[in-house]
Amino acid sequence: MQRYWGISLLVGLLMGINGFVWSQTIACSGSVQGRILSNDPGEPLPGATVYVRELATGAVADSAGYFRLEKLCAGRYTFVYQYVGYKPFSVPVTIPGDSALVLKPVQLVPDSQTLQEVVVAEHRSEAQQLLQVQNSLSGEALDQTRGQSLGESLKAITGLYSIQTGPSISKPVIHGLYSNRIIILNNGIRQEDQQWGTEHAPQVDQFLASRLTVIKGAASIRYGSDAIGGVILVEPKSMPTQPGIGGEVNVVGASNGGLGVASGMIEGAFANKLAGLSWRLQGTLKRSGYVRTPNYYLQNTSYHETNFSGDLHYDHKRWGAELFYSQFDTKIGLFTGAQVSSLADLYAAIERPEPLVQPGFSYKLGRPYQDVQHDLLKIRAYWHTGRGGELTATYAWQQNQRREYDFISFSGALNPELYLKLISQTVDLVWEHAPIRSKAGGQWSGSVGFNGLTQGNIRQYLFLIPNFRNYGAGLFAIERYAVNRWTLEAGLRYDYRWLRAYFLDEVTKQTYFKTHSWQNANGSLGVAYQLSPDLTLTTTVSTAWRAPNVADLYSNGLHQSAVAYERGNPNLQPEQALNGNLVLAYAGKRLSGEIGVYNNLINNYIYLKPDSVPVIRQRGAFPAYTYTQVRATFRGIDATLTYKLTDHLALTTKNALLFAFNQTDHAYLVFIPPNRSDNSLRYDWAKWGKLSNLYLSMSGLYVARQNRAPAVTTRQENGQIIFTGDFAAPPPAYFLLGAELGCTVQVGSQPMHMSLSGTNLANTVYRDYLNRFRYFADEPGRSFMLRIKLPFSVGKGV
Structure with a gap:
């Protein structure tokens, strides 16, 4: 009864808020x-x-x-x-x-100055409803990341990092938080793709996006459970509205790994009797071979990727509909040097400066590897109710099939050792009332909505997580008031989550289950004040929560692609976060940028803690990790500044400082991003001969040693070396040089954009603390990447 009373109370509050707004305003x-x-x-x-x-x-x-x-x-x-x-x-x-x-x-007019992003979109803008800190990549800044994974692309934004598993798997990290604490909205749909694994990269085609927007900090009010660390929005460009057919072709090549990428998009809109109807087709093909460190190749680090999508859109005067489908298909090789068969081999591999096996270059892709396919179907409809605002309904179906093949086959030569099939269905119903002018001269805007989720998981072969069913529902309301230089925002949300995991009794061969349910209410407050036309101060305080997932609770087995043995904890409680941030943004003629401070306090923070004794199985010896929870704090500073030394020369500095601490044990946490500083100098020519938008940039990235990590100690026990804290100390700091040259040249009537970039130009030997394979190998060496983008227009509509 308490649960239903809570729901009734929240519904009443939502209706009351909007009823008050309507009683005070006119449309x-x-x-x-x-x-x-x-x-x-x-x-x-x-x-x-x-x-x-x-x-x-x-x-x-x-x-x-x-x-x-x-x-x-x-x-x-x-x-x-x-x-x-x-x-x-x-x-x-x-x-x-x-x-x-x-x-x-x-x-x-072209300008080398880095602009502050304004996040807006047609119809219902996902990011627009929040006052929280938002940073985006779009236009040229996004083009400079084409060919990279989503996780690698987002590292261009201050405060964004990535957890890596070798050179081909990259998982986004926001202010030290990752996996189920970050929600990815792929074309407006909450991405559900077994994201609990640290080596489970998001199955999102980066070429789908015309803008990548990151909401930093707790955003549970709008997006529900799991948005403790933030939200990543993969936003396609608006559908065409003018009759005609057009599109673009992107080609990317990289020297290290022999990477080749081709992506194409074609779209069109109709006229006359079919006016309002538009369409889009898109596809990407990516192939890469063995990646090379400065001194050797990393065996079996090839990967393949084949993606496609289609979008059909219809806009009428007061209503519209959309049908979207995408498929992401990837096969990722895992570095064989991380495979060991005994404790002695494991310790020797950690101590060894280079892998024993150092092959030449190859595109071969064999065991061990991941094979993942993600399908997404979206149906959306909206209705402009006139003065009542806009009502949007969205249904999405997703299927994620993950196959992980071990170095040695234990389930049959053609079978994977781990097979997981996750089917998710989501429903969103959102009403945005029309902007309304108040009698005091301000303006109200806001929304009320419902989110629903149902999931089912099926597993085969070796055990890591059980089969499960998962249900969730949430109600929210967000209201914003802008008057003069002030913008005020408040939000409320109620969530309910239900989870049932299924097991097989090995003795009786009978199936049994364990059931969990959780509920939570959260709120947020935000204020923005424009101190001057160029200076804005924004602060927000919000709460967020995350219910334990099935991997947190019931993992018990070898995770092949992570090369780790993982144990769950069925007694885990939901995480509860209190997040606050303060951001000062300035946009002057010469100087622009923003400085932000944040503090995220998380009670019952769940993480994979390294166990001191590795686990020995028939397959070999593996680092072991157990899910545990503590009270943790994540606080830091993000600073991005651009200064124009001349009209053509600009200096940009991006700095991220992060301090995380385990308050329960009075110790540091593992896998927390170290401090970093990324500085670049860029020179722009408006025009040079037949070239336009010509630019040349040099960059230097400094990543500090992570000194705020658990101390690594060893002891002898029964003739074996036992590690505590971690299996190896954090690697030293490193500095990487980079450069890029880009321009636009006319090809007929179309502008072709080209860029040539170089990374790790000094061929520096280094290891990154956030790479799960740092125990065994170095990071990639020098690489050059060529990017070409050619828009085109081939005809007129009908």
């Missing part, structure tokens, strides 16, 4: 449309943003540069046009009553 129905172009050669800028400063809202330009804003009240506003690599442009716009206003096209 508006003005609209504005326009177009954003580059000044040379006057081409559209897809993904450029227009931001209405007084309303804290905006829109994204489509593939032809067009945008539209609706539900605006009469008044005078400041429109801010922005695009990465271009100077921001502000202009006052007066909306005369509830009318449709058409603006003249705006042409932006």
